[in-house]
Amino acid sequence: MSVLLIAEHNNKELRPFTLNAATAASHIDKDVHAVIIGHNCEEAAKALSKLEFVKKVIQVEAAYYENFVAENFAPVIVKLADNYSHIISSANTFGKNLMPRIAAALDTSQISDITKVIAPDTFLRPIYAGNAFATVKSKDAKKCVTIRPTSFDACESTGGSASIEKAEASEEFSKTKFVRREEVKSDRPELGTARVVVSGGRGMQSGDNFKLITSLADKLNAAIGASRAAVDAGYISNDHQVGQTGKVVVPDLYIAVGISGAIQHLAGMKESKVIVAINKDGEAPIFSVADYGLEADLFEAVPQFLEELNKLNTIQK
Amino acid sequence: MKILVAVKRVIDYNVQIRVKEDNSGVVTDNVKMSTNPPDDNAIEEAVKIKEAGKATEVVAVSIGEEKAQETVRKALAVGADRGILVKTEGVVEPLSVSKLLQKIVEKEKPDLVFMGKQAIDDDCNQTGQMLSALLNWPQATFASKIEIKDGKLEVTREIDEGLETIEINVPAIVTCDLRLNEPRYASLPNIMKAKKKPIEQLNASDLGVDISPRIEQIKVEEPPKRKAGIKVSSVSELVQKLKNEAKVI
DSSP: OEEEEOOOOOOOBBBHHHHHHHHHHHHHHOOOOEEESSOOOHHHHHHHSTTTTTEEEEEEOOGTTTTOHHHHHHHHHHHHHEEEEEEESSSHHHHHHHHHHHHHHHTTTOOOSSSEEETTEEEEEEEOOOOTTEEEEEEESEEEEEOGGGSSOOOOOOOOOOOOEOOOOOOTTTTTTEEEEEOOOOOOOTTTOOEEEEEOGOOOOOOOSHHHHHHHHHHTTTTEEOOOOHHTTSSSOOGGGGGSSSSSSOOEEEEEEEEOOOOOHHHTTOOOEEEEEEOOTOOOOOTTSSSSEEEEEEHHHHHHHHHHHHHHOOOOO | EEEEEEEOEEOTTTSSOOTTTTTSBOOOOTEEEEEEEEHHHHHHHHHHHHHTTTTSEEEEEESGGGGGGGHHHHHHHTTOOOEEEEEOOOOOOOHHHHHHHHHHHHOOOOOOOOOOOOOTTTTTOHHHHHHHHHHHHOOOEEEEEEEEETTTTEEEEETEEEEEEEESEEEOOOOOOGGGGOOOOOOOHHHHHHHTTTEEEEEGGGOOOOOOSSSEEEEEEEEOOOOOOOEESHHHHHIIIIIIIIIIO
């Protein structure tokens, strides 16, 4: 049976993780259908039909689908589910909010945040914030699976030529009303998806000193992270927290500045491709996971780092 | 208004997780256990609402082995009025937990159910959403702000793009983010008082719910170890390595 991918979009464009989820879906079965639920979402539906791997698009339209309320979306998917062996979405806040509502309605035990498809019923997923990996096999007839976007490559956004079919809307769920969305307007990449993350810890000594982190992040087009200690000390707001109780990040380059490397911080960043640690305590546990460790006073090292970067002709963005 | 808060007993967030040698799971014997961190936020919020005179009773419920009683007791020590422990053995998947909670909700008839957005052991992030699907109630997940307005809640949610605000009718489910509040510590007198608060004990089998696992855990492994790195002696060496060796800048 085919796999049903739930597209994430803003009614005009696809959100990027839809492309990673399409790749994950194709690892389960080559016959990937994608459902797009929205309001005036023709353009996004067209983009979806062009994705590599997508064989058919199902578009469901209603005014009350404009704002992605899970209570409205779930019944649509449940109604379509008969024809599919698997339902797939990203394990970001969109998919995390929506998929369990679908799974419960289908009486299926969901498998969250997979990093690998081992077989159509067997998956690899991190537990304990990536401190262990579980291989799990679903015994349910229908499988609801969310995928970790950073573990699957984005598929090509061209090359596909799927048909677009319309399907009927479900009834509106009147007990939940969307009020507003405040998107963080920042030129900076999102912490969860940034190619480079620069993080500060308790060693920063004050919120004001985080300016050093900001300048370094500006230079590298990086997101700004922080350890729990820095957040607890009030140096920076906790939406920057990287770790088991904060965000788990997997950037190409992670630069830990003045972070000792508590277990719960390491859990959130140790899958990064390249890790740099700058710390004046040579015994700090952060050095055990760092590819490049610099034992130095950060208040000297970071300004030097900026100077050295200024000398480079080009810096990857 | 009555608030039911679900709390889970998990390995303390500061403990280094160790995988069992036979790859059957992680070591939990003689390991420090605590309340799942965002569940502490859920209890805190419920108690704050009660202190503000907007709720009459806060009931803490946990599903798990006998020792999960400690987790319920901790919730009582920070202000919950009474507790419920649904005793289970072995792995209970979020789908089963939500079915058990549904039974408790039918019995207790709360106006609100709070819980953490995710447990830091299995990292599933499912139970609240599943419970709200089973009850056909509104759900507000990843809540970082809750305002009560004439029988409705206005909830600000943490989403990847920023913040989203929704309005939901009561009864409803709210799953709590760490940003929601600052959980208090239990004072010694309150810990003593909590010992006298009642905890009702039930067996999962009494609730008439099939909680047999649907997911077979084939093995649990340690994450791939990182190769030992090197120490660089200067910032210029670091930048050269990043540029020419790692090729990441």
